[in-house]
Amino acid sequence: MGRWVIPPEVHGNGRFVIPRREFIPAYLKTYEEGRLKEKVEEALSHLGPSCRVCPRLCKGVDRLANAFGVCRVGRYARVASAFPHFGEEDVLRGWRGSGTIFFSWCNLRCVFCMPPDTMVMTEEGPLPIQEIFERGERELDYAGGQVRFFDQSLRVFTRHSRLAWVSKAFRHPYKGDLIRIEPYYGPPLLLTPNHEVFAVHPSAPHQVLRVRADQLTGEHWLLVPKRNGFHSVIKPSHFSEEYIKESEDFYLVAVQNCGRLAYQGWVYNLEVDDPDHSYIASFVAVSNCQNYEVSQLGEGEELTPKELARLMIRLQEMGCHNINFVTPEHVVPQIVEALPYAIEMGLRVPLVYNTSAYDSLESLRVMEGLVDIYMPDFKLWTPERSRKYLLASNYPEVARQTIAEMHRQVGELKVDEDGLAVRGVLVRHLVMPGLLDETREILRWLAGLSRDTYVNIMDQYYPAWKAKTDPRYAEINRRVFRREMEEAFRMAREAGLWRFDARWRVVIPGIEWVMME
Ligand code: SF4
Ligand code: SF4
Numbered sequence: 331m332g333r334w335v336i337p338p339e340v341h342g343n344g345r346f347v348i349p350r351r352e353f354i355p356a357y358l359k360t361y362e363e364g365r366l367k368e369k370v371e372e373a374l375s376h377l378g379p380s381c382r383v384c385p386r387l388c389k390g391v392d393r394l395a396n397a398f399g400v401c402r403v404g405r406y407a408r409v410a411s412a413f414p415h416f417g418e419e420d421v422l423r424g425w426r427g428s429g430t431i432f433f434s435w436c437n438l439r440c441v442f443c444m445p446p447d448t449m450v451m452t453e454e455g456p457l458p459i460q461e462i463f464e465r466g467e468r469e470l471d472y473a474g475g476q477v478r479f480f481d482q483s484l485r486v487f488t489r490h491s492r493l494a495w496v497s498k499a500f501r502h503p504y505k506g507d508l509i510r511i512e513p514y515y516g517p518p519l520l521l522t523p524n525h526e527v528f529a530v531h532p533s534a535p536h537q538v539l540r541v542r543a544d545q546l547t548g549e550h551w552l553l554v555p556k557r558n559g560f561h562s563v564i565k566p567s568h569f570s571e572e573y574i575k576e577s578e579d580f581y582l583v584a585v586q587n588c589g590r591l592a593y594q595g596w597v598y599n600l601e602v603d604d605p606d607h608s609y610i611a612s613f614v615a616v617s618n619c620q621n622y623e624v625s626q627l628g629e630g631e632e633l634t635p636k637e638l639a640r641l642m643i644r645l646q647e648m649g650c651h652n653i654n655f656v657t658p659e660h661v662v663p664q665i666v667e668a669l670p671y672a673i674e675m676g677l678r679v680p681l682v683y684n685t686s687a688y689d690s691l692e693s694l695r696v697m698e699g700l701v702d703i704y705m706p707d708f709k710l711w712t713p714e715r716s717r718k719y720l721l722a723s724n725y726p727e728v729a730r731q732t733i734a735e736m737h738r739q740v741g742e743l744k745v746d747e748d749g750l751a752v753r754g755v756l757v758r759h760l761v762m763p764g765l766l767d768e769t770r771e772i773l774r775w776l777a778g779l780s781r782d783t784y785v786n787i788m789d790q791y792y793p794a795w796k797a798k799t800d801p802r803y804a805e806i807n808r809r810v811f812r813r814e815m816e817e818a819f820r821m822a823r824e825a826g827l828w829r830f831d832a833r834w835r836v837v838i839p840g841i842e843w844v845m846m847e
Contacts, residue, residue: 334835336748339784339828339830340421345782346743346754353680355680356702357681374663378395380392381393384689385689401660406632407665408433409638412429412644413430414429414430421743421756421831426649429646431642431645443521444522444611446596446598450610451486451487451609452487459499460501465484466498467479467481477498479497484496487557496600496602497602499598501597502597503595504593506592508593509521509522509590510790513584514585514586516554525599526543527541528614529551530551551584552582553614573586638665639668639672646677651750652680652751659685659686669700680751682703682704683704684705687706687708689706702753707760708758710772711726733779741753742755742784761787761788762806764806766821769818773785776825777827782829785829787819787830787831791806
């Protein structure tokens with residue numbers, strides 16, 4: 331590994347550095363002090379007879395008896411996916427990825443899908459994927475969503491421009507981030523983070539790869555088939571060769587930008603009868619529904635404590651710099667229960683708790699001495715807007731209590747000599763269009779907590795689902811203007827904050843690629 335140009339916002343000229351040889355994960359200390367067993371018992375007692383693991387406090391739901399509440403998760407945690415994640419902040423992703431474990435908010439089977447209005451290229455022209463689903467027959471409930479079947483009634487174009495029958499269409503409820511991929515030429519495409527697209531990377535220019543949406547970088551080129559049923563895609567002469575390359579059957583179009591946006595709603599996918607397992611969404615070749623990928627996690631998504639521990643170890647063995655629990659609010663007891671097994675199997679990397687900040691204080695206190703890095707997302711400040719956009723008017727109050735408690739436990743973000751986070755709080759805040767007054771209050775409050783709070787002020791908001799279609803949300807039906815982002819940073823500086831997250835590592839997944847000083 332070479333030496334990174336680590337920004338002062340990260341290391342604070344040594345103020346925020348804990349040398350790696352001195353770092354001991356919090357959970358290991360607690361274990362060695364013999365306090366982990368009582369934490370496991372306390373955590374499990376929150377599951378029943380009335381679950382109080384998260385602020386929803388589902389009355390009468392005894393998860394110890396495998397009953398389900400709002401989160402639809404019973405006695406054992408359900409994992410949607412787990413992999414080295416290269417889309418996280420540089421202090422977390424490092425050069426070998428953040429070992430991310432996505433917990434299902436419900437019992438959806440996996441998350442390789444796209445939102446309802448995604449255009450799929452069919453023999454009848456482009457059709458929204460939702461409309462294709464609605465044309466299917468014989469609806470069956472399937473893994474928390476529905477599946478519909480097709481009897482050779484519709485064909486779609488594959489990435490080789492062949493026509494192939496749609497055999498099934500699926501849909502599931504999904505809550506989490508979508509990846510918005512913007513090619514240089516062509517409309518943007520929204521996908522769940524681990525939906526794969528076909529792309530080429532300059533390190534292997536003649537090899538078409540399947541790349542997960544959240545692992546695409548500005549170095550990838552997307553595969554755009556020339557024939558897609560809508561029309562033959564012709565490259566206008568003014569398109570720059572710098573961003574588009576042509577072969578006999580397809581174009582390769584450079585990725586201009588990849589961002590994230592929060593989403594809650596249906597996501598869809600198709601199964602296509604073609605050995606190539608592909609179809610074309612929004613001009614770009616994407617991967618078919620592939621349940622076999624889920625089997626990486628074993629047949630069941632429901633994991634016992636030992637299985638969850640093994641998953642953590644597998645990510646550590648893959649070289650991940652940390653274990654990053656995403657949306658863990660409803661499975662805190664199950665994580666705590668898995669830790670003694672993971673420690674005995676050799677877990678040593680920091681634990682990251684990555685949350686919407688809608689956590690119960692009781693659960694957070696159980697996590698004290700177990701979590702090394704808290705990563706809350708502070709979304710909105712006012713109860714009115716939280717009611718409108720998040721359907722939880724007590725969100726700001728809960729988020730303030732949550733983040734203050736996290737700060738009390740682990741303090742400001744600290745890194746090792748390679749700029750990898752080892753301890754502390756990293757706060758995310760997504761700037762919303764026209765809601766800078768919310769941003770201002772949030773930033774002021776964070777500065778009050780500590781002026782050294784490490785903040786990722788994000789511009790990736792993109793209107794989706796109801797924000798796009800429902801007139802009640804018209805005011806947020808646009809991207810954030812550049813001047814709004816500039817204003818957000820000005821507000822942050824004015825409040826006294828200065829540790830802003832930015833990209834500073836050059837990383838290609840799978841390749842140890844470094845920027846030298
Ligand atoms: S974790 Fe929250 S949503 Fe799930 S059952 Fe418990 S209180 Fe309800
Ligand atoms: S890829 Fe298939 S099985 Fe997985 S969530 Fe999407 S539709 Fe369901």
